[in-house]
Amino acid sequence: VTDESGLERYDRQMRFAPIGREGQEELRESRVVILGCGALGSGIAQNLARAGIGHLRIVDRDLLEMSNLHRQMLYTEKDVENRSPKAIAAAERLREINSEIEVDPIVTEITPETVLALVADADVVADGTDNMETRFVINDACVKSGVPWVYGGAIAASGMTMTILPGEGPCFRCFIDEIPPAGAVQTCVDSGVINPLTSLVSALESAEVMKILVGAGTPNTQLLRFNVWDGGFHYSHVARRKDCPACGLRRFDYIEGAEWASIRRLGSRQSVQLMLPEEDRRDVADLWESLQGVGKLRYNGHVVCVTTEAGEAVFFDDGRVIVKGTADEQTARDLLTELMAK
Numbered sequence: 001v002t003d004e005s006g007l008e009r010y011d012r013q014m015r016f017a018p019i020g021r022e023g024q025e026e027l028r029e030s031r032v033v034i035l036g037c038g039a040l041g042s043g044i045a046q047n048l049a050r051a052g053i054g055h056l057r058i059v060d061r062d063l064l065e066m067s068n069l070h071r072q073m074l075y076t077e078k079d080v081e082n083r084s085p086k087a088i089a090a091a092e093r094l095r096e097i098n099s100e101i102e103v104d105p106i107v108t109e110i111t112p113e114t115v116l117a118l119v120a121d122a123d124v125v126a127d128g129t130d131n132m133e134t135r136f137v138i139n140d141a142c143v144k145s146g147v148p149w150v151y152g153g154a155i156a157a158s159g160m161t162m163t164i165l166p167g168e169g170p171c172f173r174c175f176i177d178e179i180p181p182a183g184a185v186q187t188c189v190d191s192g193v194i195n196p197l198t199s200l201v202s203a204l205e206s207a208e209v210m211k212i213l214v215g216a217g218t219p220n221t222q223l224l225r226f227n228v229w230d231g232g233f234h235y236s237h238v239a240r241r242k243d244c245p246a247c248g249l250r251r252f253d254y255i256e257g258a259e260w261a262s263i264r265r266l267g268s269r270q271s272v273q274l275m276l277p278e279e280d281r282r283d284v285a286d287l288w289e290s291l292q293g294v295g296k297l298r299y300n301g302h303v304v305c306v307t308t309e310a311g312e313a314v315f316f317d318d319g320r321v322i323v324k325g326t327a328d329e330q331t332a333r334d335l336l337t338e339l340m341a342k
């Protein structure tokens with residue numbers, strides 16, 4: 001294909017009949033929201049940017065760490081050195097990969113307060129998160145807004161994925177009724193994870209997104225489970241439940257009820273996330289000014305990192321502070337109080 005449409009770079013993709021030229025134009029007009037940009041999110045983001053999805057919104061709350069690099073394919077050691085927020089580093093890399101698409105990075109946490117605005121204008125939402133709590137919030141927001149979303153999970157060598165088409169098939173709460181208690185679900189800190197698995201899950205999620213956007217193929221509304229080490233792909237039928245609180249009764253407990261307040265917020269056990277009191281909130285550039293002389297300070301245009309003998313704190317523009325090196329909330333609060341008093 002050579003013409004003035006600017007689509008030549010997608011020639012091999014357009015030769016794939018289910019996409020074709022018309023599908024490619026659909027992709028160019030589409031908006032996909034990627035929630036979480038770790039291993040799964042960065043794999044999905046890269047696939048979709050290369051495939052020419054016209055608008056990508058990348059949402060992530062966290063900074064890059066060296067222990068991310070073995071599986072989070074968009075990032076480099078330089079990004080870790082710069083203490084870059086993942087969403088920002090991802091957007092920079094994606095623009096290098098495909099300058100013709102629009103990439104919108106958002107450094108924030110996915111919460112009942114933020115989620116509806118993040119997903120409302122999406123054609124499809126892709127799950128790149130790493131915890132069950134956030135997926136219940138995403139499910140409520142997407143079912144309520146009628147936006148399809150693709151769930152994906154990866155732990156050790158085992159992965160899962162399922163596509164939720166609100167109004168047509170089962171939702172995430174038809175499959176799991178409530179957030180399992182803390183400790184009942186394995187995490188990547190306990191069990192580890194390997195990159196062939198996260199690559200596979202993100203590839204499967206990307207294919208689901210593309211099928212929905214071009215309206216061809218059969219989205220996978222069953223639960224697909226697999227293991228890249230021991231082998232085997234298994235489909236389990238998930239029935240749509242009439243009494244499902246979300247898609248059946250349209251009761252959205254995790255974005256409208258009090259459920260969220262009572263659940264554990266941060267998946268990692270080596271950090272605590274706090275919110276600065278309203279009166280202490282200010283632009284991170286101003287914060288950087290006011291913290292001069294307190295420990296080792298770094299400001300990269302997006303976040304301020306302060307390291308003292310007592311620990312490390314990272315300040316974000318949205319008022320969040322992540323205190324590293326402790327799992328104890330009181331220890332974290334004490335450090336923050338000490339820093340803000342200076």
Ligand SMILES: [Zn+2]
Pocket residue numbers: 170171172173174175241244245246247248
């Ligand atoms: Zn449901």
